[in-house]
Amino acid sequence: MVLNEATTGGFFYLVPFVVFFPILGLLINMVIGGKLGEKATGTVACLASGLSFVVAVLLGIALIGRPEGLVVSYLDWITLGSLQLDWAFRVDTLSVTMMLVVGGVGTLIHIYAVGYMHEDVRHHSDPGRFSRFFIYFNLFIAAMMVLVSANNYIMLFVGWEGVGLCSYLLIGFWYEKGKDGIGNAQAGKKAFITNRVGDFGFLIAAFLMFKFFQPLAENGVFSFDFDSVASIAPQVAPSVILAITLFMLLGVTGKSAQLPLYVWLPDAMAGPTPVSALIHAATMVTAGVYLVARSYALYSLVPVAQNWVAIIGAVTALFAATIAVAQFDIKKVLAYSTISQLGFMVAAVGMGAFVAGMFHLVMHAFFKALLFLSSGSVIQGLERGQHHVEHDPVLHKKMKHEIHFDPQDMRNMGGVRHKMKTTFWVYLIGALALAGIFPLAGFWSKDEILAEASILNPTIYWILVVAAFFTAFYMGRQVLMVFFGESRSEPATHAKESPAVMTIPLIILAFLSIVGGFLNFPTTLTFGTWLEHTIQVAGEALGEHAAAGSEFNWIVIIISTVLALSGITLAWYLYIRRFEDMKLLPSNKRADDPLRSILGPVFTLLENKYWVDELYGYIIIKPYQWLSKFLAEKIDWEFWHDFFHDRILLRSFNTITRFLSGPVDLGIIDGIANFLGDGFKELAAQMRKLQTGFVRNYALSIFIGVVFIIGYLIIRLG
């Protein structure tokens, strides 16, 4: 059915396949993955993701001929009175943009993961778990595709929860490892539960939508789809729309890791690096940004909500950037960087600069995935070095006998660029792209956001500018600490480069990070016009955007370039020059980071992430655990179980049973039965006296009987 229409109606009707190919891949791997071996499993998974990407490309081609897009209805899902939900795919420029990102970057990460997981399962000594990883990975692609291709909020929510589930499964992939043997599982739990708080917000928004939009819907039947929401929204009271958008914002802060629900993302780094790259950098966390962009019809009606979105985004951007400055784990720096960049995107869509926000989303996907994957390459390089050291008798003695060598700690790295050249170059490209250096991708997208902000909301602009400075600084710090200087540990000296299956996706992503910016070059605005077929912002703002985006805003460009370069220079000064000077101090007086000696207690504050997790633990988690324990032990166990069940119910039941079995059953009922029995026995005993055995008595009774009968007959008949 679908394929027939595909040939006649254009490639639009292929859209269900973006979801089906990954599902097919995961089913194949589930059934025969274990027996096929790693190469086959990996190929199936990469093919599934790759074919999904190919379909997305075909959809893009179809959209060129018909830019307003198409809704492909697949099947009726729930019909329940005034609720009509369909499983319908929406093919328009916004969703196809997301599909291309998810499919393209996803496939590259799949290819990388084949190589990464090959080493990782051996590092954790469980080669059998290889296929499970790709099952989860394909499931994620399927769920994410459902999310971005959905035509209504509920189908989007299905994908939303699906990606949350995959995030949980993949973070806790090595569930028996981690801190104290459950650290990874706890990180997964934290991610899922924090996301759930966000989902609660999303659901409340959906319920409010139903309550207030349904009476105004066509025939009183509401279907949650984006078009009808957009047409009904102006007729609803603004306070309702405000409530809906604010609750939806809660969902966005959960999924896209903004304040106050960002705390799960740094912990999510416990998962394998491809997971961090795909889910927690390029795709899942962008779902919140996508949601706000998709709901532009709602948000444009309530400037108050838009303001909140923008403020949360900007503050998160700055907050996370400051924390990233003081982190030592290579992945944690990138995690906070992701939170910060998501803050940029959320601020952009909050201000109404949807095109800028989505553009940064795509560019960020490229270089953040690149950075995460390269960091995975570095980590595995160090693990290979560690393996080499442990198995070499001479070097083993040289290495200080550390119980825990952390291959992810940047203090153990240094000078890696000599050993891992390819990784170094691609990492450098990614870092410069993130810092926003001309002419790499990040420059164009970040500058567009800053340009829009400078016109629409100057406060936000300055907050974002400071965050951009910190971005350049911490990326410079990271590159210098990892790749430059002298190696600070034995494994780093013996680090080995990664195989081609890992480095080739890195090179492709680096290429995209370099040229990607030209997708929305300010005078041609290809991406902008592409997206504007879907996101029709109110006329005035559109005019402004066109003005802001269509020319080079030289002041903004100069400020941001100057700040980026100064951030990098400051990092160089601290981490190359100062570091050298610090080496002259004796090792016990030497701080592990030059910033620590400058900032002192501020550095400790940043290193401990402002103690937010501890604060949440104190305010929310501890009381909640106390309440659970109270309910479980005092109320459930002691009161309910011990007192109520055992004492009251059980005892009274036993008393009743004893009463019934004793006096009632034995006494009364048996008494009646025995009475009857004894009565008959007595009767029989009495009647036995007739049987005297005395012949003459028998004769007498016969005689008397005869007399009576004859007497009766005579009297009656006489």
Add this chain to the structure above:
Amino acid sequence: MVSINYYLGLAIILFTIGALGVLIRRNAIIVFMSVELMLNAANLAFVAFARYWQSMNGQIFVFFIMTVAAAEVAIGLALIVTIFRSKASIDVDQMNSLKG
């Protein structure tokens, strides 16, 4: 002629004596004799009525009664002989094996 009442009266007296004999006497043979006496009383009554109604039916029935009486005596005496052999007495009071 002699009125039938006298025949019937005699029959009744004979029957009563026989009945009392069955009930009162202990000796089994005397009991049998009393039974015969009752039967003969009945015979007398039948013949008296046959004479009264000028019909032969009564007299025919006497034959039946006599036949039955004879058969009954035969068997009864056989029973008594057997009982005497096992109990060495024909006192009916001692034949109380059916006592319950």
